[in-house]
Amino acid sequence: MNQTEWWASESFWRKTAIFVTAGMLVVLIGLTFDTVNAITAGNGAVPPYSVINQRVFYRFDDNRGYQVPVIGDEAPLFGKKLSEQEAAELVSHGKLTVQAKNCMNCHTLLGNGAYYAPDLTKAWLDPGWGNEAARERLMITFLKDPEGNARTFGTGRRMPNLNITDEEAHAVVAYLKFMSAIDTNGFPTGFTPIKQGEE
Secondary structure, three states: OOOOOHHHOHHHHHHHHHHHHHHHHHHHHHHHHHHHHHHOOOEOOEOOHHHHHEEEEEEEEOOOOEEEEEEEEEOOHHHOOOOHHHHHHHHHHHHHHHHHOOHHHOOEEOOEEOOOOOOOOOHHHOHHHOOHHHHHHHHHHHHHOOOOOOOOOOOOOOOOOOOOOHHHHHHHHHHHHHHHOOOOOOOOOOOOOOOOOOO
């Protein structure tokens, strides 16, 4: 009479599948809570929304081997210091505008999107804006009239006029400043930030 080994029985593998699935579900739930915590504004690598009230710049970190964002002195966006709630509302409006205008059809944000136009992950620190003093004004002017203020950097590619309102333009700039303050572990690679005031 043939007797099946315990480890070869259907019952053993059925129970094993149930235990492994249940174990992975517990791990997945734990990882989900950990991820949500890590990507929430004000935790870990993501600063609070009120970071738009401060100077954001980059410095090379010898220990990490790449540039990291540094939150500096007070430097309110558009000259007006916002409360955490006001900053959150402005940044959220900017994010929704970026989504509504389908910016990721051409641009990349945090590694997602297209590669036709410049990566916007660190757009606030892009040296193409010339200098820190003129950056806010140039960004607003460009967003409201990209055709009249074309910045092709030799590619010939031009951003279409998306009919961005003044309010939307200010919100998008706030969103881009907030994004630049996120510690993205050196992404995008090889990014050279705008020349900073003390340089």
